[in-house]
Amino acid sequence: MTDELFVVEDLTVTLPTSRGPVDVVKDVSFTVGRDDTLGIVGESGSGKSMTALAVLGLLPPGARTSGSVRLDGRELLGQSEGELRSVRGNAISMVFQDPLSSLNPYYTVGLQIEEGYRAHRGGSKRAARQVAIEAMERVRIPDAARRVDDYPHQFSGGQRQRIMIAMALCCSPSLLIADEPTTALDVTVQAQILELLAELQTQTGTGLIFITHDLAVISSIARRVLVMCAGDPVEYGTAEQVFSDPRHEYTRTLLDAVPRIDDEVML
């Protein structure tokens, strides 16, 4: 397993609360290979986002972590802020749930893509702008050369998420973490974004961690699945294993909650 791109071992995240420290992620382990997709599922509050944020050192103040997180064999957990900064948006990128609030309303989308690129690659403003336009074209924003100077509120929800993806991919990361990237979007747009992610992944070979509470989405995109429940990793295996032969009671409950097509016909 030494050639795995991304390895998480026994990751535990402890957050301070008014009732003392709470383990919101407990002994989670998984691996993601190159060109591989891991799905993390679990209901709200099960610790999916905290797992993702821990990887980049973006946890709330006061959080403690233990275990190991390695990218290409390089340990990330407990690294200095400076070390982590060189990884964020560069080797590992993240796309968040709500694209409108995740973009700064005061700046053009172009600037917000450029600044990430320049933080890691440097170079002139003009070169970065060209990168931003190309990144927007790659996620199929029509008329990108003009729209690069527009503000986030001038785009549709789906377009905003495409811009977030463009932003995340502009430094060609080896791992992309998408934390419920389609939850805030309506169903047809969801499908388009999923398609786009899958397509970009085949083009770039980026490893993908896809976080969702929607099992239907997971089954269409992920090769391996991690099921979380209240911070515990309750099931981990290939998608076929987990869906055809769920070993854990909790996974079965989740699977039962997925609406079937024949259910919809009944309506």
Next chain:
Amino acid sequence: MTRYVIGRLGGVVVILLAVCLFTYLIFFKLSPDPAVMICGKTCTPDRIDSIRDVLGLNQPLLTQFWEFLRGIVAGRDYGTVHCSAPCLGYSFQTNESVWNMLTTRLPVSITVAVGAAVLWLLAGVAGGLISAIKQGTWWDRSAMALALTGVSVPNYVLALVLQYVLVVKLQVLPFPAAPAFADNPVLWFESYLMPWTVLAVGYACLYARLTRANVIDTLAENFLRTARAKGLSRPLILRRHALRPALTPITTIFGMDFAGLLGGALITETVFGLNGIGKLAADSIAKNDQPVIMAVTLLAAFFVVVGNVVVDLVYTALDPRVRVTSS
């Protein structure tokens, strides 16, 4: 955009006219007879009549108001005296042209307002920003406790304490004399230092609390998490992503506060004996000098109303979300 501006300026004129009429009614209709006041103690009915005639007090109220407005735009004649535009009449007390009184005193009020604004913006915004970044530390707690105290200290108390300590006891500052800047820059600065400080303290405390709250709110925004996830440096995140959203709403409040001050800082100017619009207002009210009261009220209204428009335009330029919908 141009249409928007023209519309707003039209609104300004309407509001100012309304303020004019209202002030006119209050001060010329409900106050004691100006003719009797001007005439003084040794007065004959004949003289009162001729004064009324010169001031146009025998005409219907609306005609008088119209004459007043026309005087501002085109000038007017009082008997044989011509009052050239913009004519706001003459003081009942000193017979000085009210327009001249305003223009000689306005620079003092502007100096007071600008100096105080610079002080309170620097102190308030910097203090609030540091507090927000060091949220929960002893610095934050003591700064905010100080700010709470500062807001509640009345201006005149602060002014008197400062004067007593700095001028009377320690003698490090002269008593404010407000000389022209060109004559004696050092004395000019020393004279204004206390008024600036007194005015600035309250605002600075208020702005520190506002800035702190806004910055803390902004630091919790999702787009800040995005900025960190992009690998931007902390100074860049603060400067670009936190400061601008946090400070933009403060510009609005600042514009209104500053415009209000241009109309005269009544207490501060009076306590420090500065001949600004505020002191003029206080004096004219004490002596019921109606043309002056009228002019001072109008001037204050003018600054507030125009300030409002300027603030909206500036906000439109600062916030892209507003920019698009208004054009």
